[in-house]
Amino acid sequence: MPFTDSHCHIDFTEFQDDLTRILADCYQKNILTIIAPAVAPKYWQRLLDLCAMPSQCKLYPCLGIHPWYLTGLNEQDLLRLAEHAIEHLENIVAIGEIGLDGVIAKQQDNLKQQLDFFEFQLYLANQVQKPVIIHHRRSHNELIEQLKKVPVEHGGVIHGFSGSFQQASNYIDMGFKLGIGGTITYPRAEKTIKAVARLPLSALVLETDAPAMPIAGEQGKYNSPLRLPNIFHALCQIRTESPELIEHTIEENVKQLFFPM
Ligand SMILES: [Zn+2]
Numbered sequence: 001m002p003f004t005d006s007h008c009h010i011d012f013t014e015f016q017d018d019l020t021r022i023l024a025d026c027y028q029k030n031i032l033t034i035i036a037p038a039v040a041p042k043y044w045q046r047l048l049d050l051c052a053m054p055s056q057c058k059l060y061p062c063l064g065i066h067p068w069y070l071t072g073l074n075e076q077d078l079l080r081l082a083e084h085a086i087e088h089l090e091n092i093v094a095i096g097e098i099g100l101d102g103v104i105a106k107q108q109d110n111l112k113q114q115l116d117f118f119e120f121q122l123y124l125a126n127q128v129q130k131p132v133i134i135h136h137r138r139s140h141n142e143l144i145e146q147l148k149k150v151p152v153e154h155g156g157v158i159h160g161f162s163g164s165f166q167q168a169s170n171y172i173d174m175g176f177k178l179g180i181g182g183t184i185t186y187p188r189a190e191k192t193i194k195a196v197a198r199l200p201l202s203a204l205v206l207e208t209d210a211p212a213m214p215i216a217g218e219q220g221k222y223n224s225p226l227r228l229p230n231i232f233h234a235l236c237q238i239r240t241e242s243p244e245l246i247e248h249t250i251e252e253n254v255k256q257l258f259f260p261m
Pocket of ligand 1: 007
């Protein structure tokens with residue numbers, strides 16, 4: 001059965017020297033699809049070019065502006081995003097990575113800018129009929145508030161989900177899937193593990209967030225899309241369904257969200 005890494009920053013320089021080998025190894029491990037979110041305007045073209053290269057492991061780009069990369073950006077960058085999204089509509093599978101980061105908001109005092117950028121990108125996703133990929137950190141309340149203001153019309157992923165069953169259920173009710181990543185490989189992530197055990201399988205997708213979010217035992221190293229099977233095995237241990245059913249359902253979830261017929 002094929003796997004999809006629904007969130008991997010394969011365009012980051014950490015992978016540059018080794019990319020051909022990594023993608024060949026992904027193919028060997030049956031990781032046949034990688035969804036690659038964008039983070040900042042200056043990297044959009046590199047990401048689009050990379051995803052256009054022939055590869056057995058298929059790379060699909062997204063376009064967006066991540067809340068960590070807002071310094072020096074303004075409305076013009078949002079307008080450029082809209083132009084780029086329309087120009088590359090056939091290739092991109094989502095608007096992302098977008099979102100709200102409570103830690104950065106405090107450090108950089110930029111909550112207002114984060115909210116403005118997030119809101120614009122939610123509207124844009126609805127306009128171009130794409131799902132969104134959402135980053136969150138200490139921001140569940142603000143996120144829910146924004147998402148009530150601008151409900152997504154084509155779904156999305158709450159990427160790197162960590163939180164309670166109730167928080168997860170709120171997102172599912174709003175049309176989201178939850179990106180399940182390396183967090184569940186850490187036994188101390190009890191609240192998230194308990195939530196993931198109970199959530200409907202139809203709401204889950206797998207992701208590595210590589211090169212970020214190393215799995216348990218690999219702290220301090222770069223993460224890799226090749227760790228996706230480790231996350232899948234951790235998920236299988238948490239869930240009661242068979243691995244076959246889990247894998248099948250999760251791939252269907254990916255198709256439904258990113259590759260609707
Ligand atoms: Zn990311």
